[in-house]
Amino acid sequence: MDIVVSSISLGILWSVMAIGVYLTFRILDIADMTAEGSFPLGAAITAHQIVNGTNPIVATLLGFLGGCAAGFVSGFLHTKLKIPALLTGILTLTGLYSVNLFVMGKANVSLIGDVKTVLTLMPISDQTIAAIVIGTIVLVVVIALLVFFFNTEMGLAARAVGDNEQMSLANGISTDNMKMVVYMISNGLIALSGSLMTQINGYADSSMGIGTLVIALAAIIIAEVIIHNVSFGVRLITIVGGAIIYRFIIAIVLWLGVDPNSLRLFYSLMLALFLSLPLLRQLIKQRERRHQNRLANLDREEEQTND
Amino acid sequence: MTKTQTEDILEIRRLHQYFERGTVNENHALKGINLTLKAGDFVSVIGGNGAGKSTLLNSVAGSLPVDTGHILINQTDVTYQSVEKRAKLIGRVFQDPKMGTAPLLTVEENLALALRRGEWRNFWSSGVKRRDRKLFQERLATLGLGLENRLTTDIGLLSGGQRQAITLLMATLKNPALLLLDEHTAALDPKTSAIVMRLTNQLVAELHLTTLMITHNMTDAIKYGNRLIMLDHGRIVVDISGKDKQQLTVSDLLDLFKANSGQEMNDDAVLLS
Numbered sequence: 300m301d302i303v304v305s306s307i308s309l310g311i312l313w314s315v316m317a318i319g320v321y322l323t324f325r326i327l328d329i330a331d332m333t334a335e336g337s338f339p340l341g342a343a344i345t346a347h348q349i350v351n352g353t354n355p356i357v358a359t360l361l362g363f364l365g366g367c368a369a370g371f372v373s374g375f376l377h378t379k380l381k382i383p384a385l386l387t388g389i390l391t392l393t394g395l396y397s398v399n400l401f402v403m404g405k406a407n408v409s410l411i412g413d414v415k416t417v418l419t420l421m422p423i424s425d426q427t428i429a430a431i432v433i434g435t436i437v438l439v440v441v442i443a444l445l446v447f448f449f450n451t452e453m454g455l456a457a458r459a460v461g462d463n464e465q466m467s468l469a470n471g472i473s474t475d476n477m478k479m480v481v482y483m484i485s486n487g488l489i490a491l492s493g494s495l496m497t498q499i500n501g502y503a504d505s506s507m508g509i510g511t512l513v514i515a516l517a518a519i520i521i522a523e524v525i526i527h528n529v530s531f532g533v534r535l536i537t538i539v540g541g542a543i544i545y546r547f548i549i550a551i552v553l554w555l556g557v558d559p560n561s562l563r564l565f566y567s568l569m570l571a572l573f574l575s576l577p578l579l580r581q582l583i584k585q586r587e588r589r590h591q592n593r594l595a596n597l598d599r600e601e602e603q604t605n606d
Numbered sequence: 607m608t609k610t611q612t613e614d615i616l617e618i619r620r621l622h623q624y625f626e627r628g629t630v631n632e633n634h635a636l637k638g639i640n641l642t643l644k645a646g647d648f649v650s651v652i653g654g655n656g657a658g659k660s661t662l663l664n665s666v667a668g669s670l671p672v673d674t675g676h677i678l679i680n681q682t683d684v685t686y687q688s689v690e691k692r693a694k695l696i697g698r699v700f701q702d703p704k705m706g707t708a709p710l711l712t713v714e715e716n717l718a719l720a721l722r723r724g725e726w727r728n729f730w731s732s733g734v735k736r737r738d739r740k741l742f743q744e745r746l747a748t749l750g751l752g753l754e755n756r757l758t759t760d761i762g763l764l765s766g767g768q769r770q771a772i773t774l775l776m777a778t779l780k781n782p783a784l785l786l787l788d789e790h791t792a793a794l795d796p797k798t799s800a801i802v803m804r805l806t807n808q809l810v811a812e813l814h815l816t817t818l819m820i821t822h823n824m825t826d827a828i829k830y831g832n833r834l835i836m837l838d839h840g841r842i843v844v845d846i847s848g849k850d851k852q853q854l855t856v857s858d859l860l861d862l863f864k865a866n867s868g869q870e871m872n873d874d875a876v877l878l879s
């Protein structure tokens with residue numbers, strides 16, 4: 300039971316990041332490494348603000364804005380300076396490592412003790428439940444705003460850019476600007492996830508971004524493998540489900556006694572498996588088809604000999 | 607009215623385009639093109655493979671930066687304007703039916719995008735507006751393909767011909783100053799091709815559009831438009847309009863082609879027509 304509740308709580312917090320990653324990954328068709336820098340950036344900004352007595356909600360929003368700024372940098376490098384998306388992410392990510400240390404002033408900040416976080420704002424004593432409530436509130440707001448935005452005039456243009464760039468240009472859409480907007484929203488959400496995570500875990504660490512992109516991608520792929528062909532809004536909700544399922548798998552693996560040090564290896568292997576599922580499916584289908592073809596040919600030959 | 611009719615919509619001055627300039631593979635694809643289109647001109651562009659037709663259209667649309675020369679649309683120099691900026695003045699249909707529409711967006715979403723071509727797009731009002739749906743349905747109904755009932759279908763699920771017809775609607779939805787068509791019926795089967803071609807003619811006439819249409823189909827080139835130009839090796843070698851154009855036959859065209867390029871025209875489209 301504990302495992303289930305904690306998987307739900309972790310899954311909800313991670314899904315904020317996964318939704319952010321989804322925007323660049325599926326709308327722009329870019330695997331944006333910036334994520335692994337904006338996640339700890341959100342955490343660093345929020346932790347630093349909270350320690351200095353800022354209202355936790357303001358501190359969280361500042362974390363979000365920090366992520367938007369990181370997204371702007373990556374978007375600028377990619378669209379205006381024409382640096383390939385993968386390199387862009389690596390550049391920003393590397394730079395952010397230093398930025399995060401500047402922000403925190405040291406490698407990690409603890410939020411244990413007499414500090415106000417979004418958790419302590421809640422009149423709920425059970426921390427895990429409080430985390431679920433906060434995460435759910437954030438998710439509802441985030442999903443509602445995203446669904447709204449991506450159906451506005453600008454949002455529609457942003458979706459077209461990733462879908463067909465030529466067509467977008469021919470219809471007068473500034474593809475560069477739209478990409479930057481998506482980069483900013485995406486990394487803002489990723490930072491927001493880091494910001495919430497740091498308040499719930501009670502610490503921020505400059506290395507907490509490592510491996511996070513793989514976790515987010517896994518949540519997305521699980522969602523897509525289980526349920527396909529859904530509208531944008533439904534997709535975002537299924538990603539929350541994907542993130543929870545993923546955390547549950549991880550919890551079970553840990554419970555089985557797998558060495559936590561090998562966890563990231565496991566993350567990678569699992570994502571590799573998920574990503575290759577469509578191909579595996581196709582191979583199986585092809586084999587079936589070949590088999591059926593052979594049977595059909597045999598039938599035909601038989602008919603001919605009967606004639 | 608008389609004034610606009612004599613106004614130059616498109617003016618191309620001494621346009622040169624090179625590919626891989628300064629290398630051994632240098633290809634001088636356009637060699638000093640001068641071309642002026644008056645309001646309402648419907649020009650078919652023909653020429654063999656590699657003659658430079660697409661290069662010419664891409665230069666006008668802005669997807670190919672100009673090496674030397676100038677391009678003016680509505681008396682404005684657009685030579686150095688980006689594609690998306692110029693899109694305000696240009697409607698465009700590509701050869702590949704997939705290129706003109708966004709497959710994951712619905713029919714109405716694609717049309718809504720085209721309806722704001724050249725305008726600022728805000729982030730508070732709905733992308734597809736209720737009052738626009740009526741317009742979309744009316745325009746789709748004119749196609750006679752039953753698409754007016756499929757506003758919320760993803761465009762990627764439609765056939766090439768259906769997509770091309772919608773692209774044509776999208777390109778003309780905002781009355782462009784200039785309509786550019788690059789073999790826009792070439793990828794379609796003969797029947798669909800004829801439908802799209804008829805629709806093109808109808809839209810051009812109704813909206814009085816100034817149009818540049820590349821085609822490999824000699825019959826279409828003769829049948830449609832008030833002017834015909836032939837490109838060969840980066841030069842305009844034939845320019846016929848008015849009465850002369852009306853009296854043109856396919857065999858005249860083949861002779862002209864042979865006289866100008868010293869080769870037989872060997873296109874499937876020609877053999878078929």
Ligand SMILES: Nc1ncnc2c1ncn2[C@@H]1O[C@H](COP(=O)(O)OP(=O)(O)OP(=O)(O)O)[C@@H](O)[C@H]1O
Nearest residue numbers: 625626633635653654655656657658659660661662
């Ligand atoms: N991107 C490019 N890079 C290098 N050379 C190119 C490029 N595009 C076109 N060319 C060359 O420029 C010349 C003109 O090509 P273009 O595509 O304009 O011909 P076209 O008249 O449209 O021919 P087709 O009827 O086959 O479409 C050809 O020799 C072609 O090989």
Ligand SMILES: [Mg+2]
Nearest residue numbers: 659660661788
């Ligand atoms: Mg061409």
